[in-house]
Amino acid sequence: MSETLIAGIRPERLEKLRVREAKRFAQGRPKARAALDAGSDVFLDGVPLHWMKDWPMPHLPLIASAKGARITDIDGYEIDDFCLGDTGSMFGHSPxxxxxxxxxxxxxxxxxxxxxxxxxxxxxxxxxxxxxxxxxxxxxxxxxxxxxxxxxxxxxxxxxxxxxxxxxxxxxxxxxxxxxxxxxxxxxxxxxxxxxxxxxxxxxxxxxxxxxxxxxxxxxxxxxxxxxxxxxxxxxxxxxxxxxxxxxxxxxxxxxxxxxxxxxxxxxxxxxxxxxxxxxxxxxxxxxxxxxxxxxxxxxxxxxxxxxxxxxxxxxxxxxxxxxxxxxxxxxxxxxxxxxxxxMTAKNYAHMETLAHRLAQGLGKSIARHNAPWHVVRVGARVEFICAPGPLNNGTEAALAHQPSVESALHVALLNRGCLIAPFHNMMLISPATKKRQVDRLIAAFDETLSELF
The missing domain is CATH 3.40.640.10 (Type I PLP-dependent aspartate aminotransferase-like (Major domain))
Structure with missing residues (x-):
């Protein structure tokens, strides 16, 4: 009997990645874990906004500061931010x-x-x-x-x-x-x-x-x-x-x-x-x-x-x-x-467009190299990889294309490699402050993870 694949991935490979990356994240952020244990119980379900439960990490990081397209957590990790507050900070943190x-x-x-x-x-x-x-x-x-x-x-x-x-x-x-x-x-x-x-x-x-x-x-x-x-x-x-x-x-x-x-x-x-x-x-x-x-x-x-x-x-x-x-x-x-x-200037949008095109091209090449049955979609500075063939035509098809187990494991793996993407589906944004080297790091982290999954 042929094995049932998840978005083209063997289940045991996906589970191996999920377990390892979750452990790596938790071991690397003891300050956040201790602080949450000491102070988060005053919030309903342990978070000030229940949407924060949608992040796939074993526990949340605590952010110390954010500037441009980088955030720093209290455990000292500097992270390339492609979530940008789920568009709230699309023009970068504190322009x-x-x-x-x-x-x-x-x-x-x-x-x-x-x-x-x-x-x-x-x-x-x-x-x-x-x-x-x-x-x-x-x-x-x-x-x-x-x-x-x-x-x-x-x-x-x-x-x-x-x-x-x-x-x-x-x-x-x-x-x-x-x-x-x-x-x-x-x-x-x-x-x-x-x-x-x-x-x-x-x-x-x-x-x-x-x-x-x-x-x-x-x-x-x-x-x-x-x-x-x-x-x-x-x-x-x-x-x-x-x-x-x-x-x-x-x-x-x-x-x-x-x-x-x-x-x-x-x-x-x-x-x-x-x-x-x-x-x-x-x-x-x-x-x-x-x-x-x-x-x-x-x-x-x-x-x-x-x-x-x-x-x-x-x-x-x-x-x-x-x-x-x-x-x-x-x-x-x-x-x-x-x-x-x-x-919100033409110059800034031109920068965002250029790097978003680079990101979409890089992700697409990685998907093709690994023969993953996935595709990439872009609207200006907004880029998404979708863990299903495309293009999609409507909301019903989009819901069926959603692969939570794959996406959650991949998101944590990317974060462990210094890249944060949105917890909701696979959205990534380019800001005026985003650098070419940050885009290239995200592409490399994505390709490294797909190499293991496929």
Whole structure:
């Protein structure tokens, strides 16, 4: 009987690597282990944010400092950081213009629920960078998407939001749905969710314009909410003409088009929307837009803003249910201004693009050399290796391509060789601070590990 392989790997080879690398990590970080044993029990499940449980190491490292594209832990390891806070620090840790802006603003107040001159300049720069939108400031992309959904429903008078199965738009309850046997249902694993989310959302497969049209034709969809590229699981690129088709269908059936660029801002200057000339009604971006300061923005085209004004003026007095107290604070504006003017530049994106291409090529050559049934996908500065053949067409295929046992062992092996990649799937980012030698070290570490696995 032939042996069952896991992503092309013999199970005993994978297990040998997993055990050895886990032991190597644990033995090398006694300070972190001791500190966690002494102090982590005050946190629920031992971590300040439960997502930290998704890291595959035997225990977490404790970070002492981060600068540029390097992080240092309390056990003295200096690590090439390709996770970069899962895009939050895509432009590097503490970019100099942002750090300077923080120091300057810190002595002037942290929040006052009133605008500043920096707010006006940040608004101008947002329009220059992303296009003619009427902007609002949020603290997270989750909030920005939530507010965009509310606006779309208010404008159209319709209830449903169309999303793509396997998508991720932050922890927005309204769109936590997926396809199962072709039927939209609440996503499996939701904790404490008692509502039937299918009353307000419908899921289609990414790249399936026929399914999108069938859903829109019912006349109850307020908006299509999508990323330009699916990034929640194994990355899925849009088919040629897909975005043109989405735009045409949204106009035909009167649904708004919301483009969530929170991850695809890696594409280039202006995000995927700017690089490829997309024309959404509502534009959302978060994470790294203010250089790592918790900030997100959402913008309405002038026409959409006028429709919002009409809906808003017609509502009854009282709370709109939108907004958070600490959003649009002066520290956010100081960091937005610094990032948009001095960090999110064509020169920096060119550097990121060049090294990301080098990384993708190097990983691809290693995969080919070892005859691994894997592939590599890149969107600007964002690179992923996927432990399955490709390309992938939709979220269902992306979920099936996910190989947790392989990925977790490989991630720890890479970290033991000085390279940190994201704990969620196999995402790697290039920042303006990333060096060619760091990329080459990651390629070498990847190839060394594949040599053992294959």
């Amino acid at each position: 100099a213009p942002v750090a300077k802006a923080i120091r300057r603003q810190a002595s002037r107040g942290l929040t006052y629920m009133l605008p500043s001159e920096d707010a006006l300049e940040a608004g101008r720069l947002l329009t220059k960078r992303f296009g003619d939108f009427r902007w609002q400031i949020a603290t997270t992309a989750t909030d920005a998407n939530r507010f965009a959904i509310r606006v779309a429903r208010a404008i159209t008078g319709r209830a449903k939001i169309l999303v793509f199965s396997g998508c991720y738009h932050g922890t927005v309850d309204d769109v936590m749905v997926e396809l199962s046997g072709g039927i939209t249902q609440n996503r499996e694993g939701l904790l404490g969710q008692i509502a039937d989310l299918t009353l307000g959302a419908i899921a289609c497969e990414f790249n399936d314009l026929s399914a999108v049209e069938a859903a829109l034709a019912k006349g109850d969809v307020a908006a299509i909410l999508t990323e330009p590229v699916m990034t929640n699981s194994c990355m899925v690129l849009p088919d040629p003409g897909f975005h043109d088709g989405l735009r045409a269908l949204s106009l035909k059936y009167g649904a708004l088009l919301i483009m969530d660029e929170t991850h695809t801002i890696s594409t280039g200057l202006g995000g995927y929307t700017g690089v490829y000339g997309l024309t959404p009604d509502i534009f959302v971006v978060g994470k790294c837009v203010a250089g790592g300061m918790p900030t997100a923005v959402w913008g309405l085209t002038p026409e959409t803003a006028a429709r919002y004004d009409a809906a808003n003026s017609a509502r009854a007095p009282g709370h709109s249910g939108m907004g958070t107290t600490l959003s649009a604070n002066p520290m956010q504006f100081a960091c937005l201004k610094a990032t948009l003017a001095d960090v």
